[in-house]
Amino acid sequence: MKKKLLALFLAAATAFSLTACGSAPAKSDEQDQAETSKGEASDTKKITFVLDWTPNTNHTGLYVAQEKGYFTEAGLEVEIVQPPEDGAEALVASGKAQFGVSFQDTMAPALVGDAALPITAVAALVQHNTSGIISRQGEGMDRPKGLEGKKYATWDAPVEKAMLKNVVETDGGDFSQVELIPSTVTDEVSALESKSVDAIWIFYGWAGVATEVAGLETDYFAFKDINPVFDYYTPVVIANNSFLEEDPDTAKAFLTALKKGYEDAIDDPDAAADILLEAAPELDPELTRASQQWLSQEYKSDVEQWGYMDPERWNAFYSWLNENDLVEGGELAENAGFSNDYLS
DSSP states (O other), X not given: OHHHHHHHHHHHHHHHHHHHHHHHHHHHHHHHHHHHHHHHHHHOEEEEEEOSSSOOGGGHHHHHHHHTTHHHHXXXXXXXXXXXXXXXXXXXXXXXXSEEEEOHHHHGGGGSSTTOOOEXXXXXXXXXXXXXXXXXXXXXXXSGGGGTTSEEEEOOOHHHHHHHHHHHHHTTOOGGGSEEEEOOOSOHHHHHHTTSOSEEEEEIIIIIHHHHHHTOOEEEEEHHHHOGGGXXXXXXXXXXXXXXXXOHHHHHHHHHHHHHHHHHHHHOHHHHHHHHHHHOTTSOHHHHHHHHHHHTTTSSTTOSXXXXXXXXXXXXXXXXXXXXXXXXXXXXXXTTTBOSTTOO
C-alpha cells in the first residue's frame, strides 16, 4: 500500500510538474497577445464627428465608412454625435470634436473679428449648391420674379434675404412685393399642400425629393442657376485648426477613409441607403432610398476628387458677402476658412 501511495504521489508530482512546464509558454503567449492588443489600442486615434442635424443622406458616406470598417483600417475610432444648440461649429472650435458638418454661408461670420472660431472647411460633402425655391406647380413661381405677391417662409437671416433679393431683382422682379412670413415649416409637403406658404427655400436632395415621393407636383429654381456666385459649398466638413496643425496625418487618414465611404455611396446607393437606415431607423425608407439615388450623382458631380473645393468658387461667394456688407466684424480674407491640403 505504501509503495502504491508513493507511486501515486510521484506520478501526481510529475504530472503537476509537466503541466506547469507546459502552461508556461501558453501564459507567455497570452501576455504577448494582451501586450500587443494594448499597444494597438494605444495607437488607435479617437475622433469625434459632430453632425449639423439629425442623420440624413448628406451624411451617408460617413455611416458607410463606419459600417465597412474604413475608419478602423485607418487606425481610427470614430464617434458620431448630434450637434449642440449652438451648432457644430462651436463644438469643433472648442476641440471637443475634431470634425463636424457646416456650410460655407453660415460659417462665414465665424471666420472674422476678434471672436473668430479656429475652424477650417476641409472637404465638400456635396460638390454644388443644391438649394433653391420650391412652390406649387403652375402658380408662376418657377422663376424668381414670380415670387411677387406670394408668401415666402423666411428665417429672417441677412444672407438669406440678400440672396433672395438678388435673384428676384436679377429676374426683373420687385423684392419689396414678396410677402415675407416667419418660417415654421417642418414638413414642406404639408406646408405647400395646405397653402399656408407659397414658396420655401429647400435643399432639393431631401425636401425636393420628398415632394416627388409624395406625388406633389412642384416648380423649382436653383440659386446657382440664377447667379453663379451662389454656387458655394454646402454642406462641408469642418475641422479644428489646432488638431489640423498638430496631427495632420490623422486628419488625412480620416478624410481618406471618409472618401471611401462616399465613393461607395456613389457606386451603390441602394446598399448605402440600407446602411444609413440601419444607423437611423427613424428615417422614412422610401424617401431615404430615393434621396440617396439623387444625391449619389451630386457628391462628386463633375470633379474627379471627392471633397475638392474650387478656390475661385469659394472666394467668389465670400467676395459677394464682403461687397454687400453681410459679415459683421470685418471682411473675409481671400481663401478664408478652407483648405484642400488634407484630401488624399
